[in-house]
Amino acid sequence: MPPRIRPRRALSAYLVAAALLAAGVTVAAPAPAVRAAVPDTVPLTIRNDSGRADQVYVYIIGTELSTGRQGWADASGTFHPWPAGGNPPTPAPDASIAGPANGRTLTIRMPKFSGRVYFSYGRKLVFKLTTGGLVQPAVQNPADPNRDILFNWSEYTLNDAGLWINSTQVDMFSVPYAVGVKRADGTTASTGRLRPGGYRGFFSALRAQPGGWSNLVQTRSDGTVLRALAPGHGIAAGSLSAGVLDDYIDRVWSKYASSTLTVTPFAHQPHIRYHGRVSGGVMNFTDGSGQVVTSFRKPDSDSVLGCHKHLDAPNDAVRGPLSRTLCAGFNRSTLLTNPQQPDTGPAGFYQDAVTNHYARHIHARTADGKAYAFAFDDVGAHESLVHDARPQNAYLTLDPLD
Template sequence: MPDSLQIALKNDSDSSNIHAYISGIAIQQGGQRCLLKANGKDLYFPQNPPSIGSPLAEDCAISLGSPGNTTTVTIPQIAGGRIWIVEDKLNFLLNPGPALVEPSVLNPSDPNANINFGFCEFTLNNDQLYANISYVDHVPRIPIGITLQQASGQSQHVAGMSPDGLDQLAESLRQQAQKDGRPWDKLIINHDGRNLRILNATHGNAVGANFDGYYEPLIEQIWQKYQSGACMKINTQAGPGVLEGKVNSNGELVIGDESFSKPNSADVFGCNSGPFTTGSSPTRNAIIPRLAAAFHRSTLLVTEEHPSDPSTFYPQDPTNHYARLVHKVNLDGKGYAFAYNDVQPDGGEDQSGKVNAGDPVLFTVTVGGKSAAAGGGGGGGQQAGDGQQQQQPLGDQQGQGYSRGPPPPPPDQGQQEQGGLRGALKGFAGRFSH
């Protein structure tokens, strides 16, 4: 596994004012929080500031150049990384510690609240590169696609959205709100007469979108089914194997030797509270992602075996229409739309929009969606000096908001580590965060 990796940042938009920031935890420098400098090769380590909300001492914005341009940077091993993409520039701040205050989509007073930005997440360590397109917090207006080229000659691609993907999602959520009377439309954030971003329903309370009681009718039906003789089968995809589950006379769902109380809607949306709180039991921690995903996708009434096939996902109301529609507007149907979106049956097709390999050669992030297509490489991926027009290699030239934990940074309230690779890498990153 290399100690460093090239990242190609391709401007596939109509704007010449697109910038990237790369943040994370420097594995080989003692787990210090860092950003990649604007020169695309050196790390900037924030120092302890004199006061809360101090600006960074260095501008770490990496310009993507004009439309069609590709800028190549080089990163060392980084855990909990984010590649932030923004139309214009972002404001990162420092609190004493030092603690890096990253842009927040939940704080209306955040200096980035009205800025069009998104991010993908990654970890590069001794084992592999892992990366994904993240919609666990929000869907940005600016589309992001990713492609991983491997030394073996293989490549992996996640398409992302077309340029009008956010507008499609907004219109679908408005239609869903009219259909079921739930506040899906309130998740849409507007600025200057256009849709700017859409929040995950997990964060609905931040914008007055109250989903209290939403999943309860489904939860009651599930409890009735599995208290009346039906038996669910949870494939832990780990040592415990397949475990059977029924609701006992005390009203608890017992899967194997683990008991689960009845969740509420907040538990289902967030995946990390109530019966979905992880702990010291490896068996329980293996059950939780599969069980939480089944509730989220509303599959527990249509099949008794979980994880189930994607054809069973989101079959009826109530269900997570944010997640359902996010998958619909992404050109290949992939993207992290809730905390355990990487749960899938053995041999099943990935739903989460991740790429990972132990032999990465080039990681391409394509911004703007103009040439986005399922199955393709998004038009990016060549290294500096190979003749690609306008390609420019660079090298010469805890803060508020997030409380989730994937392979990436600090997190956003209510989200949580994943059931598969994402969770394992989150644990790796956690060894360095204090």
């Protein structure tokens, strides 16, 4: 599956190849027949079922895969590179597309990008350009100009191997939407939809969660609920304790000082196993010959919630897959109950009192149980993603805020 484009996170923006390499899978160039089956643009049909009267604005931004240039696409799918930015940042060109009114649809074109489809209600988003490129919304910063705008985004990659499109809550949980793709045989796959009452239910559950989790919720001065920050952003913003998961992390490190954690990172290669033991405060992983292949310092809560820092995951065949597995196990609190990882059975997820409650409450309210509530929620295929090698149409449905 493709990785996600995440500010502050270490994954490559080239979604498909990076994820496959991290899983130890050889990436072959698509056959000419496959390349011919994926056109330069694919239609994206946006349906507005939000029930809101606000004007919707849509943006397609990202990296043009044929050139590596960053830019935006208009409604026809034509690429426009960003102009040079400045310091301080300068306003970006208006890349907005007027979206459909409530109850209506609009079809535009998606180009071969690794990027995002943003949508906002009532106000246009503010994008700026620095000398290093585009500055995207970062609402964990109270001074961000988009802080009081109701908005969200989907991530996608369209390349010669097909279309990957997902819903994501890696950075925040906000206005609900679903994504889908129409296949060559006429069938449609979709994901991302919440259960009835799931949107309001999530915020109610998070506000009732002891331990400061309610502080992740952001509202506008008029009382409008805008979003909940992902807990890693909450730590950075000072709204969630930096030690929120430390008790669980300490217990894991203590357990594996006297027992072994076995990781089988590739389901299609069950003979590849690594064995982790904690010594001197460091978890060392050995291969079948007993050689140490990589080591992890005890992570802090932010490393776990962001799947970075002490749980860095390079695009290699050893450390990256091990880090992904540890990250998933910590966030889902399965490392104490199952020494054979990854644990892919959702019945055992989030059962410890110290866990990623943000992710727990999101997954409990999605119609298919799928979500990207943290960076490596795809471990065990629990991610909200659809893919097709010969996409006929992509879909983005703006759902009610109920």
